[in-house]
Amino acid sequence: xxxxxxxxxxxxxxxxxxxxxxxxxxxxxxxxxxxxxxxxxxxxxxxxxxxxxxxxxxxxxxxxxxxxxxxxxxxxxxxxxxxxxxxxxxxxxxxxxxxxxxxxxxxxxxxxxxxxxxxxxxxxxxxxxxxxxxxxxxxxxxxxxxxxxxxxxxxxxxxxxxxxxxxxxxxxxxxxxxxxxxxxxxxxxxxxxxxxxxxxxxxxxxxxxxxxxxxxxxxxxxxxxxxxxxxxxxxxxxxxxxxxxxxxxxxxxxxxxxxxxxxxxxxxxxxxxxxxxxxxxxxxxxxxxxxxxxxxxxxxxxxxxxxxxxxxxxxxxxxxxxxxxxxxxxxxxxxxxxxxxxxxxxxxxxxxxxxxxxxxxxxxxxxxxxxxxxxxxxxxxxxxxxxxxxxxxxxxxxxxxxxxxxxxxxxxxxxxxxxxxxxxxxxxxxxxxxxx
Amino acid sequence: xxxxxxxxxxxxxxxxxxxxxxxxxxxxxxxxxxxxxxxxxxxxxxxxxxxxxxxxxxxxxxxxxxxxxxxxxxxxxxxxxxxxxxxxxxxxxxxxxxxxxxxxxxxxxxxxxxxxxxxxxxxxxxxxxxxxxxxxxxxxxxxxxxxxxxxxxxxxxxxxxxxxxxxxxxxxxxxxxxxxxxxxxxxxxxxxxxxxxxxxxxxxx
Numbered sequence: 001x002x003x004x005x006x007x008x009x010x011x012x013x014x015x016x017x018x019x020x021x022x023x024x025x026x027x028x029x030x031x032x033x034x035x036x037x038x039x040x041x042x043x044x045x046x047x048x049x050x051x052x053x054x055x056x057x058x059x060x061x062x063x064x065x066x067x068x069x070x071x072x073x074x075x076x077x078x079x080x081x082x083x084x085x086x087x088x089x090x091x092x093x094x095x096x097x098x099x100x101x102x103x104x105x106x107x108x109x110x111x112x113x114x115x116x117x118x119x120x121x122x123x124x125x126x127x128x129x130x131x132x133x134x135x136x137x138x139x140x141x142x143x144x145x146x147x148x149x150x151x152x153x154x155x156x157x158x159x160x161x162x163x164x165x166x167x168x169x170x171x172x173x174x175x176x177x178x179x180x181x182x183x184x185x186x187x188x189x190x191x192x193x194x195x196x197x198x199x200x201x202x203x204x205x206x207x208x209x210x211x212x213x214x215x216x217x218x219x220x221x222x223x224x225x226x227x228x229x230x231x232x233x234x235x236x237x238x239x240x241x242x243x244x245x246x247x248x249x250x251x252x253x254x255x256x257x258x259x260x261x262x263x264x265x266x267x268x269x270x271x272x273x274x275x276x277x278x279x280x281x282x283x284x285x286x287x288x289x290x291x292x293x294x295x296x297x298x299x300x301x302x303x304x305x306x307x308x309x310x311x312x313x314x315x316x317x318x319x320x321x322x323x324x325x326x327x328x329x330x331x332x333x334x335x336x337x338x339x340x341x342x343x344x345x346x347x348x349x350x351x352x353x354x355x356x357x358x359x360x361x362x363x364x365x366x367x368x369x370x371x372x373x374x375x376x377x378x379x380x381x382x383x384x385x386x387x388x389x390x391x392x393x394x395x396x397x398x399x400x401x402x403x404x405x406x407x408x409x410x411x412x413x414x415x416x417x418x419x420x421x422x423x424x425x426x427x428x429x430x431x432x433x434x435x436x
Numbered sequence: 437x438x439x440x441x442x443x444x445x446x447x448x449x450x451x452x453x454x455x456x457x458x459x460x461x462x463x464x465x466x467x468x469x470x471x472x473x474x475x476x477x478x479x480x481x482x483x484x485x486x487x488x489x490x491x492x493x494x495x496x497x498x499x500x501x502x503x504x505x506x507x508x509x510x511x512x513x514x515x516x517x518x519x520x521x522x523x524x525x526x527x528x529x530x531x532x533x534x535x536x537x538x539x540x541x542x543x544x545x546x547x548x549x550x551x552x553x554x555x556x557x558x559x560x561x562x563x564x565x566x567x568x569x570x571x572x573x574x575x576x577x578x579x580x581x582x583x584x585x586x587x588x589x590x591x592x593x594x595x596x597x598x599x600x601x602x603x604x605x606x607x608x609x610x611x612x613x614x615x616x617x618x619x620x621x622x623x624x625x626x627x628x629x630x631x632x633x634x635x636x637x638x639x640x641x
Contacts, residue, residue, distance in 0.1 A: 349504075384501045387465040391497075392556065393489035393514050402513040406505030406540065 005049065007031055010151050017120065017154070022131075030140040030150030037144035042328060044297050045268040047214050047242040105169075114167060115160040119187045122158035130158065133189050137220040137248045145216040145244040149185045156186030156217065157202075161227075164195035170232070170416065172201035188219045192227035192255075199230040201416070214242045215266070221249035221257070225279065228256045234419055236265035236426065239296065243269040253279035259302070260414045262289045264426050267296050272328060274303035277311035277340075285314040289411040289423070292323040292355075293430045301328035301360075306340040306370070315344035318411050320404055322351045322430070326358040333370045340370040349407045350380045351400065351431070379407070400431045437616060437623060439564065444590075445598045446607055446632065449618035450640050455600045456498055458618065459566045463495040464488045475564065494562030494595075496553035498569045500541065507552065508537040511559060526558055529588070532581055546573035554585045558592075565589075566598040571606045583609045604632050 010031050014024040039046055109116050115126070123130045140150040161167060192198060202219075215237060223229055229249070237243055243266040249257050259273040275284035290300035298321075304313040319325035327346040348357035359376050381403055389399035404427055405412075412420040439445055449455050460466035462473060464485035472481045480488055503510070511519040523530065523537065530537065533551040544552065550570055557565055570582055583606070589595060599606065607629065615632055617625040619640065625631060 379502075379504060382501075385503060387460075387485065388497060388501050388503070389510075390485040391463045391465055391489060391495050392510070393486055393560075395484075395486050398513055402505050402510060403503070406503070406509055409509075 005148075005152075013152060013154070019123075020127075023123070026135065026140060027151050027153075030147045033141050034144055034147035034151055037147060040143050040145075042270065042299070043244075044270060044299050044324070044326065045242070047268070049214075105171075109167070109171075112165050112167065113162040114165065115158065116171065117158045119156040119158045119189065120154065122189070129160075130189075133191060133220060133222060134187070135220075137222070137250055138218050138246050142246060145214075146218060146246045148214075149187070149216045149218050149246070153185045153187045153218070156188040157190075157200075158188070159190045159198070159200065161190075161192045161196040161198050163193040165193075166197040167199070170199040170201050170230075184215050186217045188217065189221075190219075190229065190231075191222045192224060192229055194225040194227060194252075196224070197228045199232065201232045201234065201419070213240055214244070216243075217245040219245065219247040219273075221247075223249060223251045223255040223257060223282075225252045226254045227252075230258045230260065231273075232260045232415060232419075233262065234415070234423070235261070235263045235269065235271075237269075238265060239267050239293075241266040241268075243271070245271050247271065247273040248276070249274070249284075250276045250278055251282035251284070253281060253308075255279060255282045257284050258414075259284070259286045259288075260411070261286070261300065262291075262411065262415060262419075262423050263298055263300055264289075264291050264423060266298075269297075270299045272301040272303050272330070274305070275313065276305045276307060277313065277337075278307045279311075280308045281310045282308065283312045286316065287411045287414045288315075288317045289408050290317065290319040290325050290327075291427060291430070292319075292321050292325045293433070294322050297324040299326045299328055301326075301330075302344075303330040304332070304342060306331075306333040306337040306342065306367075308334075308337055308340075310339045311337060312341040313343070315346070316410060317344070317346040318408055319346070319348045319357055320351065320407060320427070321348060321355040321357045324356040326356075326360065327376075328360040328362070330362045330364075331372065332364040333367045333372070335366045337367045338369040340367065342371070343373045345375045347376070347407070348378045349404065350378060351404070397432055401428050404431060439596050439598060441596055442594045443596060443614065444610060444612045445596075446612035446615045446629070447598060447600045447618060448602075448604075448615065448632070448635060448640075449624070453618040454621040455618055456568055457621070459495055459568050459598075459600060462488075462566060463493060465495075489560075492563035494557060494560050494565040496557050496565065496567040496570055497549075498572070498600075500544065500549040500552055502543070503541040506538050506540055507535065507555070510541075522559060526555070529555060529558055529585060533585065547575060547578045550574050550582060551578060554582055558585055558589055561589075561593045562595050564596045564598075566600065568600045569602060570599065571601055571603055579606075586610055604636050607632055 010027050014027055106116065117125065135150065138146055140147055159171065190200060221229065235243065251257060257275055261273065263269050263271065273286065277284060284304055286302040288300050290298045292298040300317060300319065302315045306313065313331065315329060317327050319327060325348065329344055331342045333340050333342065344361060346359050350357050357378060361374050363372055365372055381400060386396065386399055389402065390396065394402065405424055412423060415423065447455050457466055461468050464483060472479060474480065475491060475493065511523065515522065533555050535552065535555050554570060571579055574582065599610065612629050615627055615629060616623055617631065
């Protein structure tokens with residue numbers, strides 16, 4: 001069911017979902033704010049909101065394989081995925097074997113006391129619990145696209161890990177996707193109780209088919225004392241998508257977050273995961289790989305607020321630009337956040353002569369007893385390097401590949417192997433197109 | 437100019453005489469305005485550097501560019517899984533030439549670059565190799581190691597070897613069977629190894 005963006009659509013969605021009045025009211029307030037908000041200053045490209053529609057998924061609706069864009073089919077072929085898997089990654093249905101695996105994992109998680117539901121389910125099954133976290137970290141007034149998100153949110157993951165439970169295997173949305181399909185405004189909430197540990201993988205290794213042109217998810221993460229989260233995003237939306245997610249984590253004492261982000265797909269992508277280091281000794285690290293194929297614009301970055309003593313943050317950003325990439329960071333060290341350390345390194349690799357790579361680091365250092373370091377570098381595939389690699393027996397395409405993979409290795413080695421293998425393949429595929 | 441199988445050639449000449457340009461032209465990374473290049477009687481003038489490399493032509497660069505790639509990954513890109521096996525066979529030279537297979541090829545010293553090129557030469561086992569100033573800017577220990585690597589190559593796969601150098605010293609260790617002297621982009625003189633002795637004494641004039 002395709003609907004235009006309007007107050008009526010908001011009301012209809014809420015009714016369809018059978019929601020309480022507090023959720024409906026929240027949606028309406030968010031929508032009102034969306035309508036009166038201006039685009040954020042940082043937006044590198046605007047989607048045409050007039051033509052924008054929201055896709056309200058009805059139970060049991062399916063898309064046919066024929067409707068999948070040719071380009072995505074081609075990518076699936078290149079990844080050597082079997083037919084069934086291709087169809088199902090495109091959101092066309094559920095494979096029985098995978099369902100069995102999913103059920104096994106679900107059972108295991110339940111035994112540990114982990115709650116792993118879609119956000120829609122969590123809202124229905126644990127209303128008070130859900131309310132305690134929902135919209136508490138990212139306000140409905142945060143930015144125009146967050147407001148739009150709250151007006152139309154649907155789907156997403158709710159994950160709760162109890163005290164001292166260390167989940168030994170990564171949990172990924174992959175499993176959710178099989179069951180539900182993913183909405184265009186999905187809302188994800190992750191809560192780690194003291195001492196809990198989790199690796200969460202968001203997104204999919206193969207390009208997701210989506211009809212929608214704007215994707216604006218929100219992620220809210222609550223990390224209690226001594227908990228540790230690795231949050232891995234493999235973003236590979238199809239190339240007609242504007243992706244503006246808002247991701248935020250708040251960390252208590254000794255908590256630790258690692259944001260590992262590979263932004264490969266979509267037409268325009270703007271994402272700055274934010275860590276609020278509110279507890280002493282908490283730490284945040286960002287490893288980002290941003291790739292802009294031709295005619296795409298990608299802005300990656302990070303925000304960190306050092307709000308307590310002895311906090312530390314690291315940002316390692318690697319951008320590969322054929323089109324346009326930019327890095328934007330905001331690091332604030334609050335007064336009193338003594339002995340805090342922040343370090344950012346951002347490297348850009350320009351593939352073509354007219355490829356664009358920009359950096360916009362921003363610092364607000366309000367505490368003298370702290371240290372901040374920033375490094376930036378740009379490298380290119382110049383004639384000299386190309387000549388060298390060709391002379392050693394590589395074709396132009398292979399030469400570019402080896403350079404790009406070499407450049408990306410710092411981030412790729414942080415991603416689970418099966419994902420890094422596929423990211424490499426996707427990079428090679430795009431570079432192949434460039435070289436022709 | 438002519439180079440015969442398995443022989444050693446010295447190319448000498450003052451700065452700017454065209455030695456490196458010649459090397460690059462043979463490798464295919466320098467365009468040529470006139471003339472043709474034949475390899476095993478096959479006209480390779482129009483072949484890409486990549487194809488020339490695959491025929492067995494090798495250039496040890498005077499200046500290795502800065503590359504954000506480790507040698508291991510570079511060799512892997514060339515040969516795939518086979519690379520590990522081939523590296524393994526050269527284990528002693530990995531040590532001898534202080535090769536760090538996993539380090540990105542960035543910020544290498546002059547000497548490290550020379551040893552890297554030499555290692556690539558041993559690895560690729562070319563039929564025809566040009567070594568562009570393998571001895572410049574290296575200390576005496578590295579010099580000895582480089583000579584040892586070249587000796588090994590001659591015993592092991594015996595390529596046609598073209599050595600470009602500013603210093604005559606290397607030819608005391610690796611004896612050339614023929615010498616070309618370049619000047620202003622042309623062969624000014626050619627002859628046997630006695631030419632080196634006369635240049636040593638009288639210069640290029």
